[in-house]
Amino acid sequence: STLRYGTWRKKGVPHLTPVPLFGNSMLAAFQREPIFGMLDRVYRHFPGQPYVGLYAGPSPVLLVKSLDAVKRITIKDFHLFPNHKLSPEPHYDKMFSKFLFCMMDDEWKDMRVRVSPAFSSGRLKAMFPSIRDKGEQLVECIRGNVGPDGVLSTNGPCTRYGVDVIASCAFGIEAWSMRTKEPSPYMNAVSESFRFEFAEGLSTFALLFVPALYHALKVPLLKEWRSTLLKDLLRESSQLREREPPASRDIFDNLLSLKRSGDVSQHLFEAQVMTMQVAGSETTAKTIMMALWMLARHPECQDKLRAELRAAQTADGGNITYETLHDLKYLDMVFKETLRLWPVMPWLDRVATQDYVLPDSDIKIEKGTVVMVPVYSIHRDPEHYADPDKFDPERWAPENADNINKLAYLPFGSGPRTCIGSRFADMNIKSALLSTILNFRVSPCAETPKSEAELRVCPRSFLVTVLNDMPLHFQPL
Numbered sequence: 001s002t003l004r005y006g007t008w009r010k011k012g013v014p015h016l017t018p019v020p021l022f023g024n025s026m027l028a029a030f031q032r033e034p035i036f037g038m039l040d041r042v043y044r045h046f047p048g049q050p051y052v053g054l055y056a057g058p059s060p061v062l063l064v065k066s067l068d069a070v071k072r073i074t075i076k077d078f079h080l081f082p083n084h085k086l087s088p089e090p091h092y093d094k095m096f097s098k099f100l101f102c103m104m105d106d107e108w109k110d111m112r113v114r115v116s117p118a119f120s121s122g123r124l125k126a127m128f129p130s131i132r133d134k135g136e137q138l139v140e141c142i143r144g145n146v147g148p149d150g151v152l153s154t155n156g157p158c159t160r161y162g163v164d165v166i167a168s169c170a171f172g173i174e175a176w177s178m179r180t181k182e183p184s185p186y187m188n189a190v191s192e193s194f195r196f197e198f199a200e201g202l203s204t205f206a207l208l209f210v211p212a213l214y215h216a217l218k219v220p221l222l223k224e225w226r227s228t229l230l231k232d233l234l235r236e237s238s239q240l241r242e243r244e245p246p247a248s249r250d251i252f253d254n255l256l257s258l259k260r261s262g263d264v265s266q267h268l269f270e271a272q273v274m275t276m277q278v279a280g281s282e283t284t285a286k287t288i289m290m291a292l293w294m295l296a297r298h299p300e301c302q303d304k305l306r307a308e309l310r311a312a313q314t315a316d317g318g319n320i321t322y323e324t325l326h327d328l329k330y331l332d333m334v335f336k337e338t339l340r341l342w343p344v345m346p347w348l349d350r351v352a353t354q355d356y357v358l359p360d361s362d363i364k365i366e367k368g369t370v371v372m373v374p375v376y377s378i379h380r381d382p383e384h385y386a387d388p389d390k391f392d393p394e395r396w397a398p399e400n401a402d403n404i405n406k407l408a409y410l411p412f413g414s415g416p417r418t419c420i421g422s423r424f425a426d427m428n429i430k431s432a433l434l435s436t437i438l439n440f441r442v443s444p445c446a447e448t449p450k451s452e453a454e455l456r457v458c459p460r461s462f463l464v465t466v467l468n469d470m471p472l473h474f475q476p477l
């Protein structure tokens with residue numbers, strides 16, 4: 001109810017005047033601006049403030065700008081903020097509610113401990129040959145699909161790469177999306193099960209901010225586990241793995257052994273496999289696409305990166321090893337700078353499990369308050385980064401990086417709830433960039449967006465989803 005619109009005034013928290021019913025979220029509610037756009041608008045309005053209040057629909061939402069407070073809420077006082085608000089009702093979203101991302105309290109903690117070994121250094125190293133192989137397939141895919149004018153929409157190959165990498169390491173199948181002209185049936189089934197139309201966009205907004213509407217809509221964010229194709233494939237890949245355990249272990253093996261030992265049910269097993277596919281493929285694909293866009297528009301950075309990669313390739317006798325990949329400093333700088341400007345998950349959400357006095361203040365928020373860390377806005381705040389909209393990998397050079405507050409860089413989140421797949425993402429995104437930049441000179445073509453103003457960002461998705469096909473010119477080397 002709009003009665004709650006007095007909350008921030010009473011507490012002395014700076015805020016914008018709310019509009020009846022919609023608060024400050026009219027555009028986001030009607031899907032005219034993404035949620036991160038709404039947060040950014042409010043964030044920029046109050047420079048220098050540690051906390052800002054916002055009304056999303058009827059809900060008072062706290063925006064945390066102070067990095068000390070981000071640290072307290074996500075790390076030191078994590079036990080008071082262990083859950084995401086983006087956590088659907090099991091009743092409407094049977095499968096999605098059991099995603100690791102959505103699980104709560106002890107159920108989450110238990111699952112996180114069980115799944116974590118899937119991302120150990122040993123496992124990552126074991127998966128590296130398969131990832132390198134996918135990098136080669138990406139190169140073939142670009143070569144095979146580029147037009148006679150050398151132009152190719154980058155979105156397609158990047159999406160296929162993201163799907164295939166996760167299919168292979170976490171679903172136990174080879175999807176071959178990069179080898180077929182049409183999207184593979186697997187790829188279609190995955191994108192079908194998690195597609196953001198108007199209803200899903202509204203349901204996400206309602207789940208976060210308008211519980212009554214969420215319960216009235218009853219729209220599942222993940223289409224129910226309807227796809228018999230995915231179910232059948234998972235059954236087949238499980239049986240195959242039981243019969244023929246692979247030489248090197250991957251994420252799928254970890255999940256399968258949890259099921260085999262009886263530690264998790266069939267339903268929880270399926271949910272975790274789907275978690276990895278949903279959380280891992282789009283994030284990977286979009287990050288590679290944005291990195292290529294940035295490199296195409298900054299040829300001096302691309303040349304510097306290629307020089308580093310060629311030197312490493314020569315030193316390693318032709319094939320860059322897993323160990324070398326982690327020593328490639330400039331590649332790491334490009335990777336970090338891409339995710340600074342384009343953090344696919346542009347905000348973190350937490351819910352207060354009890355009344356809480358905000359650090360370094362006398363402001364008390366009530367149990368149940370939604371607390372949001374506006375990652376995108378922090379990454380582009382001139383208080384934390386000089387010339388923040390500029391793509392400048394040099395800011396991550398060893399001699400400069402120490403000047404950056406660690407809490408001002410949050411593409412993978414913060415604290416115990418941080419992205420479980422971050423090191424896996426690091427490996428497969430870098431591997432894709434490495435293969436592409438060693439094989440092609442990438443440059444803008446007439447249709448390439450010339451600036452951020454030409455990007456179309458999906459207002460429905462809770463991610464930063466750039467909808468442009470991102471055509472680029474690929475010159476084989």
Ligand code: HEM
Nearest residue numbers: 100101279280283345411412413414417418419420421425
């Ligand atoms: C560029 C790539 C990626 C980005 C930017 C990203 C970002 C994030 C962020 C911001 C969170 C929430 C962290 C928080 O609330 O503090 C998260 C959670 C998660 N991510 Fe990622 N992610 C990426 C890739 C991946 C990959 C490749 C996988 C798996 C294969 C993955 C699996 C997950 C899971 C399962 C969670 C939930 C963890 C939990 O709640 O315990 N992510 N990710």
